[in-house]
Amino acid sequence: MPVGIEAMNVFAGTSYVDVSKLAVHRGLETARFENLLMKEKTVALPDEDPVTFGVNAAKPIIDALSEEERDRIEMVITATESAFDFGKSMSTYFHSLLGLGRNCRLFEIKVACYSGVAALQTAANFVLSQTSPGAKALVIATDLTRFMVAEGGDALSEDWSFAEPSGGAGAVAMLVSDNPKVFQIDVGASGYYGHEVMDTCRPLPDSEAGNAELSLLSYLDCCENAFLEYQRRVGDVDFVDTFGYLAFHTPFGGMVKGAHRNLMRKMAKARPAAIEEDFQRRMGPGLTYCRRVGNVMGATTMLSLASTIDNADLSGGAQRVGCFSYGSGCCSEFFSGVVQPESQTHLRRMGIAASLDDRYELDMAQYDLLLKSNDAVRFGTRNLELAGTTVPEARASLGRERLFLKRIDEFHREYEWIS
Numbered sequence: 001m002p003v004g005i006e007a008m009n010v011f012a013g014t015s016y017v018d019v020s021k022l023a024v025h026r027g028l029e030t031a032r033f034e035n036l037l038m039k040e041k042t043v044a045l046p047d048e049d050p051v052t053f054g055v056n057a058a059k060p061i062i063d064a065l066s067e068e069e070r071d072r073i074e075m076v077i078t079a080t081e082s083a084f085d086f087g088k089s090m091s092t093y094f095h096s097l098l099g100l101g102r103n104c105r106l107f108e109i110k111v112a113c114y115s116g117v118a119a120l121q122t123a124a125n126f127v128l129s130q131t132s133p134g135a136k137a138l139v140i141a142t143d144l145t146r147f148m149v150a151e152g153g154d155a156l157s158e159d160w161s162f163a164e165p166s167g168g169a170g171a172v173a174m175l176v177s178d179n180p181k182v183f184q185i186d187v188g189a190s191g192y193y194g195h196e197v198m199d200t201c202r203p204l205p206d207s208e209a210g211n212a213e214l215s216l217l218s219y220l221d222c223c224e225n226a227f228l229e230y231q232r233r234v235g236d237v238d239f240v241d242t243f244g245y246l247a248f249h250t251p252f253g254g255m256v257k258g259a260h261r262n263l264m265r266k267m268a269k270a271r272p273a274a275i276e277e278d279f280q281r282r283m284g285p286g287l288t289y290c291r292r293v294g295n296v297m298g299a300t301t302m303l304s305l306a307s308t309i310d311n312a313d314l315s316g317g318a319q320r321v322g323c324f325s326y327g328s329g330c331c332s333e334f335f336s337g338v339v340q341p342e343s344q345t346h347l348r349r350m351g352i353a354a355s356l357d358d359r360y361e362l363d364m365a366q367y368d369l370l371l372k373s374n375d376a377v378r379f380g381t382r383n384l385e386l387a388g389t390t391v392p393e394a395r396a397s398l399g400r401e402r403l404f405l406k407r408i409d410e411f412h413r414e415y416e417w418i419s
Helices: 019-026 030-034 050-063 067-071 091-097 115-129 212-234 253-268 272-293 297-311 341-348 352-358 364-373 392-396
Strands: 004-011 015-018 040-042 073-079 105-109 136-144 169-177 183-194 200-204 207-210 245-248 319-327 331-339 402-409 412-418
Touching (some): 004 050, 004 297, 019 030, 019 040, 050 136, 067 073, 073 115, 091 105, 091 136, 105 115, 115 183, 115 319, 115 331, 169 297, 183 212, 212 319, 212 331, 245 253, 272 297, 272 352, 297 319, 297 341, 297 352
Parallel strands (some): 073 136, 245 319
Antiparallel strands (some): 004 169, 015 040, 183 331, 200 207, 319 331
16 A cells, blocks of 8 residues: 655745855854855744744645545644644644644654654554545644844854754645655655664753764764664665665755765765765755755755755656654654655645745844844743734745734734735
8 A cells, every 4th residue: 555745845934044144244164164065044033933834834735635635634743843832732723724624633743853754654654554544644844943142142052153054944744645646655664773862952942952073973873773774674775776866854964965975985885986976966956955944853854855856857757765864862764765757746836946935035134133032932932912023024025825923822822824
């Protein structure tokens, strides 16, 4: 029985900064900055949150369904590490704002950056179980980073200067079913690997902590061992020849490049020139959107997959994509699936590249001002009235209706649609 992604969409906000301009503005070391392989990063405005990102990603998918098809969505899973409530799942907001039927399971998954793949596999196994034949599941992976500065202007995040250019915001929505028009999962072809490590974490709701070097080493270790487990389970697998493309969790492009280089050296005994050619050919398409959005934690592996499908050369027919997801703490998985030329046709209807182009570019003065106001909407905010937006130019550049946060009333978040 086939299973996988029937429909998929990405929403990466309304505003961004050019990270090369940010690097100059911050006086960052050029050589070190260039290793990030970043181009742009989405900046979450005060009236944007994980719910607005998720709904704006999912709405075009839901709008394209018939009433009968919408009623077959029997599970909504949120994948995030940016939740704003310890009990109430954001999936309840998604369910309501998207107008889905009441006979539906609603829950949330938190596994750092692995959450999006954990949710996808959970949804796929629900479909495969056939406990409700023909049912669909909606998975919304949504995350954001809000950098803040203190009154004196000092950064609140440790090693803020190089985390800042790569920390993004956005959401990936996926409709999972037995009609995988966009991505058909290779059922059972999966290697997972996890252990306890204190690399990065969120001990406080609005800030991160950790060890960047340990996180890099853990990512490399898990990538290698998850692939080896995939190879052991599947059998006749060659890292170079089995996969036409690769879509990896991308905190920043340089980390992915290091993981790819490590596997090419160990699995293929490849030399530098061959490694670079392979990286550009098989991983380049998956980095296209990641370099423009930044790290969106639980959504990033799926952002890389969407980027791969949209930008790959599928003129020669079906291609197998090897996917790797890593979540700090840690849990990781290497799995695979098949995309067809028709997959690209279906996904390109969503206009992901155009939506990235439509974002408003913040200048450095606007961006710095936002950093000083980013504590307006924090975890535990009880009451708040958002008087419009701090960046009206961002709304003016939308081109179509989007959801924004309007107010918080006794912890309950209320939203509005803006054209």
